[in-house]
Amino acid sequence: MAGERRVAVTGLGLVTPVGSDVAATWQALLAGRSGVSAISLFDASGFPVRIAAEVKGTAHLDAIDDRRVLKSANRSHRFALAAADEAMRDAGIRPTPATRSRWGCAVGTGMMGVEFAELVALHRHSGAEGTLDTERLLTDDIARDPMVFCRSQSAAGASLLLKRYGIGGYATSVHTACASGGQAVGTAMKLVRRGVCDWVLAGGFDSMITPIGLAGFCLLNAVSPDNDAPERASRPFDATRNGFVLGEGAGFVVLEEWASARRRGARIYAELAGDGNSLSSYRITDSHPSGDGPIQAMRQALASAGATTEEVDYLNAHGTSTPMNDRSESAAARAVFGARVKQVAVSSTKSVMGHLIAAAGAVEAAVCALAIHHGRLPVNANLRELDPDCDLDIVREVPRQRRVRLAMSNSLGFGGSNSCLVLRNPEEVR
Amino acid sequence: MAAAAKIVVTGCGALCAAGQSPAEIWDAVRAGRSAIGPITQWDAARWPARVAGEIAGLEPFKLVTDRKLHKLIRRSDVFGLYAADRAIEDAGLPAHRERLDEAAATAFNDGTGVYVGAGGGCYASQYDFFPLLTSAGESIEAFGRELGDTVNPMWLLRTLPNNVLCHIGIRHTLKGPNACVTNHSVSGTLALIEAVEGLRAGEADRAVAVGHDAPIEPQMVLYYHQLGLLGGEVLRPYDVARSGSLFGEGAAALVLETEAAAAARGATVQGAILGSGYASEAQGLLPIRDDGDGLARAIAAALDDAGIRAADVGMIVGHANGTRQSDASEAAGIRAVFGAAPPPVTGFKWAFGHLIAASGTIETVLALRALRERVVPGVATLERLDPALGDFPVSSEARAPTSEVALVLSRGFGGTNAALLVRA
Numbered sequence: 015m016a017g018e019r020r021v022a023v024t025g026l027g028l029v030t031p032v033g034s035d036v037a038a039t040w041q042a043l044l045a046g047r048s049g050v051s052a053i054s055l056f057d058a059s060g061f062p063v064r065i066a067a068e069v070k071g072t073a074h075l076d077a078i079d080d081r082r083v084l085k086s087a088n089r090s091h092r093f094a095l096a097a098a099d100e101a102m103r104d105a106g107i108r109p110t111p112a113t114r115s116r117w118g119c120a121v122g123t124g125m126m127g128v129e130f131a132e133l134v135a136l137h138r139h140s141g142a143e144g145t146l147d148t149e150r151l152l153t154d155d156i157a158r159d160p161m162v163f164c165r166s167q168s169a170a171g172a173s174l175l176l177k178r179y180g181i182g183g184y185a186t187s188v189h190t191a192c193a194s195g196g197q198a199v200g201t202a203m204k205l206v207r208r209g210v211c212d213w214v215l216a217g218g219f220d221s222m223i224t225p226i227g228l229a230g231f232c233l234l235n236a237v238s239p240d241n242d243a244p245e246r247a248s249r250p251f252d253a254t255r256n257g258f259v260l261g262e263g264a265g266f267v268v269l270e271e272w273a274s275a276r277r278r279g280a281r282i283y284a285e286l287a288g289d290g291n292s293l294s295s296y297r298i299t300d301s302h303p304s305g306d307g308p309i310q311a312m313r314q315a316l317a318s319a320g321a322t323t324e325e326v327d328y329l330n331a332h333g334t335s336t337p338m339n340d341r342s343e344s345a346a347a348r349a350v351f352g353a354r355v356k357q358v359a360v361s362s363t364k365s366v367m368g369h370l371i372a373a374a375g376a377v378e379a380a381v382c383a384l385a386i387h388h389g390r391l392p393v394n395a396n397l398r399e400l401d402p403d404c405d406l407d408i409v410r411e412v413p414r415q416r417r418v419r420l421a422m423s424n425s426l427g428f429g430g431s432n433s434c435l436v437l438r439n440p441e442e443v444r
Numbered sequence: 445m446a447a448a449a450k451i452v453v454t455g456c457g458a459l460c461a462a463g464q465s466p467a468e469i470w471d472a473v474r475a476g477r478s479a480i481g482p483i484t485q486w487d488a489a490r491w492p493a494r495v496a497g498e499i500a501g502l503e504p505f506k507l508v509t510d511r512k513l514h515k516l517i518r519r520s521d522v523f524g525l526y527a528a529d530r531a532i533e534d535a536g537l538p539a540h541r542e543r544l545d546e547a548a549a550t551a552f553n554d555g556t557g558v559y560v561g562a563g564g565g566c567y568a569s570q571y572d573f574f575p576l577l578t579s580a581g582e583s584i585e586a587f588g589r590e591l592g593d594t595v596n597p598m599w600l601l602r603t604l605p606n607n608v609l610c611h612i613g614i615r616h617t618l619k620g621p622n623a624c625v626t627n628h629s630v631s632g633t634l635a636l637i638e639a640v641e642g643l644r645a646g647e648a649d650r651a652v653a654v655g656h657d658a659p660i661e662p663q664m665v666l667y668y669h670q671l672g673l674l675g676g677e678v679l680r681p682y683d684v685a686r687s688g689s690l691f692g693e694g695a696a697a698l699v700l701e702t703e704a705a706a707a708a709r710g711a712t713v714q715g716a717i718l719g720s721g722y723a724s725e726a727q728g729l730l731p732i733r734d735d736g737d738g739l740a741r742a743i744a745a746a747l748d749d750a751g752i753r754a755a756d757v758g759m760i761v762g763h764a765n766g767t768r769q770s771d772a773s774e775a776a777g778i779r780a781v782f783g784a785a786p787p788p789v790t791g792f793k794w795a796f797g798h799l800i801a802a803s804g805t806i807e808t809v810l811a812l813r814a815l816r817e818r819v820v821p822g823v824a825t826l827e828r829l830d831p832a833l834g835d836f837p838v839s840s841e842a843r844a845p846t847s848e849v850a851l852v853l854s855r856g857f858g859g860t861n862a863a864l865l866v867r868a
Binding site: 056057058059060061062086114115119123125126127128133134136137141142143144145146148149151152157158160162163164166167168169170172173174176177179180181182183184185186187188189190191197201204207208210225226228229230231232233234291292293294295296297298299306307310314318427428429430431 | 486487488490491516553554558562563564565566567568569570571573574575577578579582583584585586587588589590591592595596597598599600601603604605606607609610613614617618619620621622623624625626627628634638641644645647662663666667670671722723724725726727728729730738741745856857858859860
């Protein structure tokens with residue numbers, strides 16, 4: 015890869031169900047302390063599934079001192095603002111009038127729509143009979159409130175971040191369901207590599223713990239119904255797993271062209287070294303049991319990193335805890351790593367913080383950077399009886415001390431988009 | 445930054461109110477025929493905004509013949525899948541793949557990317573919960589309990605913003621790199637840009653780039669009206685009497701290949717993508733700068749990427765959305781790069797409305813056709829050029845492009861600006 019621009023990860027920010035910042039989240043992931051509990055954001059007592067991994071409290075908002083910004087932000091945007099702020103502070107660099115064109119922003123964002131309370135108000139005024147009455151809509155406060163519109167738009171989150179930091183270059187919002195965050199970070203890496211940007215604020219944010227979001231997943235029987243044992247509900251690779259647990263939050267990284275990061279003496283957590291990206295083209299919700307789809311993404315990511323499977327020490331699995339995902343992903347890991355599969359330590363941090371949907375891939379990329387930085391691997395909680403179809407070297411019970419040369423992060427989305435990111439220990443960059 | 449590989453266009457598809465193929469749409473534009481008409485999806489007679497570029501007499505089952513699939517997709521997805529099918533067919537990809545042995549066909553599938561620019565969803569998808577909200581009263585407990593009785597179990601899958609990406613993949617067994625961009629009116633152009641960059645970087649040999657959107661729905665129309673973005677009966681870009689934009693709906697798709705991949709299979713080349721540029725103004729979701737700063741920087745970056753000079757550009761397809769501020773700042777941005785005498789400028793939204801996420805895609809398809817026909821179509825609704833724009837080179841009459849290169853501009857929420865350079 016002579017002459018190619020390398021990409022450094024120099025800032026991290028997290029708002030997750032187990033912590034309102036990077037430090038708290040990392041401690042919980044090492045301890046395997048679950049963030050799953052009974053849903054408190056609304057009365058879920060009638061739903062078949064009544065548990066989720068909610069972001070607790072509002073401590074993450076302490077740093078957002080701008081009331082106008084908060085008014086324009088929905089719940090997921092607030093997570094994004096907080097996590098992005100932490101990542102920018104951590105990196106210790108900001109766009110200036112001279113550098114703004116060289117700064118980019120790439121985010122994985124959730125589905126468009128108004129918030130549930132707004133939908134209820136809209137229904138009361140304009141849909142009480144069960145269908146939309148377009149005449150009544152003309153006098154509906156929700157349909158006439160520009161702030162509702164602004165918060166509901168897909169580009170709203172990115173737009174808030176661009177303005178807050180004065181980012182003047184490439185900006186994009188992407189959505190490939192559960193792969194969104196990974197694809198956003200992968201896109202950001204390529205922007206730096208191809209010279210379009212020298213810095214990119216990249217991440218993902220989502221909040222589907224609403225009556226509508228939960229309903230969507232309940233109807234598909236995709237979420238674990240273990241209401242009586244919330245902390246055990248997410249158990250990727252366990253033989254008794256029965257669905258994922260819905261989470262929420264945001265993860266952001268600051269990416270920076272390697273040489274310029276070195277010149278300014280930035281702390282480099284990792285090199286974001288490779289991105290692989292494929293379509294499963296099998297079923298909307300699953301990859302083929304053979305791992306076809308994820309396999310191509312993982313191989314491309316290694317090729318993009320100029321690396322071989324010999325160097326991979328850790329895989330942060332997509333590991334949703336659904337029967338099909340974990341089986342297909344295990345098959346992919348076996349196919350890609352071959353005889354070396356038992357030398358690659360694997361954990362799904364969704365066992366602790368649930369599935370953050372459009373934010374998941376970005377949060378988990380940050381987790382990989384932390385694993386490299388600290389030389390410790392977070393646990394795959396709740397694994398008691400390993401599914402024989404998932405016979406990988408799972409990090410069970412306690413975190414593992416291990417120097418990581420290469421870490422991989424998988425994100426496999428509804429719709430068949432697969433993203434794999436490769437992060438390299440900075441000491442391995444020569 | 446010279447391009448690593450030359451990227452060519454080998455297939456196109458499009459549909460909108462003005463027609464269901466690039467040729468039909470082109471003919472309508474050349475004839476000066478606007479397809480803007482009364483909204484028919486609901487009774488909009490007493491609405492403050494009553495017209496749009498609606499696809500009249502839409503027959504979804506004819507556009508996408510797989511009947512079972514319609515349970516899993518929405519209006520905008522139908523458009524996207526139709527346009528993609530036509531572009532893939534136009535490029536001759538299925539016929540080519542049939543001639544390959546199994547190993548080569550697998551390599552072909554893995555080496556074909558899919559990049560989509562999408563609207564990100566519609567408000568109407570949430571109305572699917574209205575019957576449940578009605579039966580549950582205001583009780584969320586009852587809402588949860590009665591969920592399975594009234595709501596389509598496939599609701600979430602039907603609502604995924606990446607549905608077109610998913611189903612192009614499944615229908616055509618394409619498994620390469622992919623993206624789904626949901627970034628307002630620059631989505632389609634961003635999908636094209638990422639497809640080009642994927643090919644340049646060698647991640648794929650060919651890619652399908654799609655833009656699709658269906659913004660003509662009641663709640664969306666009301667919001668845009670409230671914000672002053674929608675005009676009266678006619679979309680008149682750059683006109684002194686322009687009063688705002690009008691929605692359109694539809695989709696477009698292009699098959700892109702590296703020149704080597706296209707040559708290896710003997711594909712007919714319809715044009716080339718030379719380069720792109722992008723910049724944001726970072727003023728918030730709705731505000732834009734009057735000086736065209738972001739647009740000018742995007743154009744300059746595109747020229748740099750393509751390795752050509754401003755003087756090499758032979759025509760400009762403006763965003764031309766007909767709002768007072770966007771058109772004026774667009775003229776300012778173009779002048780900042782091209783100086784006193786830019787090449788002929790035109791726009792296409794006057795003819796079929798603003799396709800939002802699909803606008804950059806359909807306008808790129810039409811720009812390629814304009815270059816091939818050597819005609820810059822006139823803006824038929826232009827009556828009197830806004831004097832504030834000086835002698836801005838836009839006309840109601842057709843002109844000839846001054847070279848084989850066109851610049852296509854797209855602008856979206858968040859003060860985002862994309863510029864694409866194409867050649868016939």
